[in-house]
Amino acid sequence: TYCWIHTTFSIENAWKKRVGEEVPYPGVDKTTPNEKRIYHAYYQWVCFVLFFQALAFCVPRYLWKAFEGGLVKNLMLGLDRPILPEEDRVRNIDLVSYYLYRNKKLHNTLFLVHTITEVLNMFNVIIQMMVMDRFLGGEFSSYGWDVLNFTEWDWSVRYDPMIKVFPRLTKCTFHRYGSSGDVQRHDAMCILPINIVNEKIYIFLWFWFYFMAIASALGLVYRALTILYP
Template identity: 25%
Template sequence: MYRIPFDQYDIPNDPTVREDKLSYYRWVPVVLALQALAFYIPNYLWNMLHKQTAVNPRAIVNEVRKCRETHGNEREKEVETLAIYITETIDEFNPRYQKSFSRNGWNATILYLLIKLLYLINCFGQLFMLDKFLGGDYLTWGFDTLIDVAQGQPWRESEIFPRVILCDFEVRKLANIQNYTVQCVIMMNMINEKLYLFLYCWLLFVGIVTLLNFVYYIVILCLPYFRTSFILLNVNKSHRSFHDFSRKEFRRFVHDFLRPDGVLLLQFIRQHAGGRVTYDLVNELLRIFKGRYASSIESSPPTLKGFRGENFKNNLAEHAPSTYKENKMIQVI
């Protein structure tokens, strides 16, 4: 099967021109299934690997959603309980992974950014894969078609999705084999054309949004200034616990107590439970931090780029109340 433009009257005799060049449509269902599977893989990896970190976003977010349904003293108690659990979570690591990397407060953040990067590679990688699958003109065809549609021009038949093609086949008559060339109509290409134009727009849109989201999380989680700014935006500044903090203590709260994993967790909470619960939770975390760790941190030397140093860990163990040491971790299912 091959395509000859209608303004070309002679059918070429060169067999390389007449070879089967339009066989891709047979594989369209298989390729679409593989594309769907490719989008599922990053989500599967996240669900499998984030359990190896201290952060369990799904369980914590589910508990935070319950706080929205409570009021008064019950709400304050729920927020306090959740803040204690988060405090223990960001300081507790999987005992199977005792290397320093698993203790620096970056493991969930790095995993999350890698998953975001996989989604980004998946979006733009599928665009280039479809370009090769459909003959190498898919990227320009999609852009040109969108321009034509925006300008109100009539839909033009493309070389990628031809509706009328030429088919060569052989017919045996007695002892002879006769070669015939006839016109064939591929009605399925009318659907494929619209389908792949939609995929072009969708992959391009998702890729751009994912890229912007990826850059946003890199800025928020990896740059200390923006980590501090994010937490500052989610603090109830009229609350008493905020006014008791010096600027140095607040930076230590963000970089040495919460660390990137804690900031990531609060970002999840804000997205799925809203700002009001996040405000209450951050202020409760500030109160816990002030009561348990502020004095030891104020006297300890600063750690590098928000990493917790050994001196900080020793200070926490030395100054932590005995009741805190004996508290069992709240189990969240």
């Protein structure tokens, strides 16, 4: 439909009005002069943004794999196999220990690259969170907290924050010729069923990204401690 392929919008001052009495749906109200509109165009691009985000997360890993060239896997000598015979396990441990002792200063560059990829992982998470926040109109940064605090809000002003970020019903304006040939303006309501899926995707991503940000930060702290106190 026209509304689906073009940008839709919500009315900002209609979010907290009583549904069924003042408005038919949160964010949907009659047109008034100087109304402040919140436009929604992201839903057309969600799949593409998620795809490129997934590719961005693969970059540090492939950089590390390309530089490391399978060295770590070769050093394992099957020690990660639970069915390795005990005599082979002892012999392989001795071989790895001997190799590391004889070459303990020859892999500083490898360690540096590994540390750089860990830093890239951290920046990757932070930058992607900023991109998603911009993509969703500044709503992603507090999205998870708003959903968690939803049940504690006053019932008189309570509305689902997921509906505000991902409305299922919005407005759109289009023009067409009338019977006399004049251009007429029409206000219509647009149903966005895809946002039922989008809201679940992004609430999961909010928790997942914050978890990854904390885990990456702790990993960098650990890496700094191993460098300062070897």
